[in-house]
Every structure is written in structure tokens, then in C-alpha cells.
Amino acid sequence: DTAVSQTPKYLVTQMGNDKSIKCEQNLGHDTMYWYKQDSKKFLKIMFSYNNKELIINETVPNRFSPKSPDKAHLNLHINSLELGDSAVYFCASSGTGRYGYTFGSGTRLTVV
Amino acid sequence: GQQVMQIPQYQHVQEGEDFTTYCNSSTTLSNIQWYKQRPGGHPVFLIQLVKSGEVKKQKRLTFQFGEAKKNSSLHITATQTTDVGTYFCAGRGGATNKLIFGTGTLLAVQP
Numbered sequence: 001d002t003a004v005s006q007t008p009k010y011l012v013t014q015m016g017n018d019k020s021i022k023c024e025q026n027l028g029h030d031t032m033y034w035y036k037q038d039s040k041k042f043l044k045i046m047f048s049y050n051n052k053e054l055i056i057n058e059t060v061p062n063r064f065s066p067k068s069p070d071k072a073h074l075n076l077h078i079n080s081l082e083l084g085d086s087a088v089y090f091c092a093s094s095g096t097g098r099y100g101y102t103f104g105s106g107t108r109l110t111v112v
Numbered sequence: 113g114q115q116v117m118q119i120p121q122y123q124h125v126q127e128g129e130d131f132t133t134y135c136n137s138s139t140t141l142s143n144i145q146w147y148k149q150r151p152g153g154h155p156v157f158l159i160q161l162v163k164s165g166e167v168k169k170q171k172r173l174t175f176q177f178g179e180a181k182k183n184s185s186l187h188i189t190a191t192q193t194t195d196v197g198t199y200f201c202a203g204r205g206g207a208t209n210k211l212i213f214g215t216g217t218l219l220a221v222q223p
Contacts, residue, residue, distance in 0.1 A: 041215075042213075044213075045212075090154060099157070101147075101211070102157070103155045104154060
């Protein structure tokens with residue numbers, strides 16, 4: 001039983017396209033996150049949702065739009081993809097009072 | 113904004129040697145977490161430290177939180193090839209209390 005699952009695992013697409021990444025967690029956690037990991041391995045927070053409400057919205061181009069239909073799901077839609085969007089995107093979740101984040105296996109996005 | 117730096121960026125050791133990575137924050141932290149990411153994998157939570165000067169051990173791994181709660185270290189005794197990966201610290205602090213990941217230390221272990 002995968003705790004935090006992301007789909008797809010790999011995504012290769014052309015510049016200008018629109019794509020979505022889906023994330024689901026079955027841990028009963030209240031908070032979910034999107035992180036971007038670039039080629040230098042830096043992990044940068046993009047968004048955070050707590051119980052379907054947006055609580056963190058970092059300086060991210062508005063081409064990126066998260067959506068949380070319920071507290072177990074957090075999707076990421078990206079419009080007009082650019083070469084610089086190529087990275088690994090990780091979904092994560094955390095519970096109230098619990099310590100660490102549980103990460104999904106990541107989505108490697110390549111824009112060509 | 114809050115920054116969390118780690119040194120070294122990269123460390124190559126022979127199997128059996130010790131390894132230490134250091135984590136420094138620009139602001140005082142309420143707690144610090146450590147994660148390990150295997151090559152091609154995702155970050156996996158290892159531990160959280162909360163108290164000033166706290167030291168915790170997990171088998172060959174020793175984690176320390178500085179007295180001023182602005183730095184931390186991870187020490188691995190007698191490295192094994194299974195220790196290969198990138199080790200991240202992640203600090204929570206500042207006005208927003210966000211968890212900010214450090215820059216990471218990539219550990220390579222030669223058998």
C-alpha cells in the first residue's frame with residue numbers, strides 16, 4: 001500500500017503544452033505539499049494545503065495552479081510549459097503533531 | 113528570507129570511514145529534521161530534533177542540534193555502501209514556521 005502516490009512517474013512534453021500531475025495520500029494526513037527539485041538537488045517548497053485550504057504559496061509563476069479536491073488529494077496543473085520547468089516534482093504530506101514529511105516517489109518532468 | 117546551508121556539498125569516502133555533514137541556518141529554528149534521498153529516489157524522513165543541544169542516535173547515525181538552535185550535524189560511523197545518497201537537513205523557524213530544506217550533502221561510498 002503506497003502511502004503517497006504520484007502519477008505519472010515520468011512526463012516528457014513539448015514547450016507550450018499544459019500538463020497535470022496527480023497526488024494521493026492514504027495516511028490520513030491533514031497537510032499536503034508540492035516541492036520542486038532541480039538538477040542541483042535543491043528542494044524548494046511550491047505550495048501547501050491544509051484540509052483543502054491553500055496555506056503556502058511561494059513565488060511560483062501563475063502558470064502553476066494547485067488544486068485540492070479533498071484532503072487526500074493534491075494535484076498540480078502547469079500551463080504553457082517552459083524548458084525551465086524541467087525538474088522532479090515531489091508531493092508530500094504531513095500529519096498534525098507528527099514529525100516528518102512523507103514524500104511520494106516523484107514525477108520527472110522533461111520539457112523539450 | 114530564511115536560508116539553510118549544508119557543507120560539504122559532496123563527500124567521497126572509503127567504506128568503513130566516518131562521515132559528517134553540517135547544517136547551518138540563518139535564523140533560529142524551532143526544530144530540525146533530517147532526510148535521506150537515495151539516488152533516483154525520494155526523500156525519506158530520518159529524525160527530528162527539538163531541544164537545544166539534543167543528541168539522538170540511530171544505529172551508526174548520530175544527530176545533533178546546536179545549543180543556539182541554528183545548526184545541526186549528522187555523523188555516520190563506519191560508512192557502508194548502503195549509506196550512499198543525499199542527506200538533507202530541514203529546519204522549521206522564522207515568522208512563517210515553514211520547513212526549509214538545506215542544500216543537501218551527497219555521500220558516495222567506495223567499497
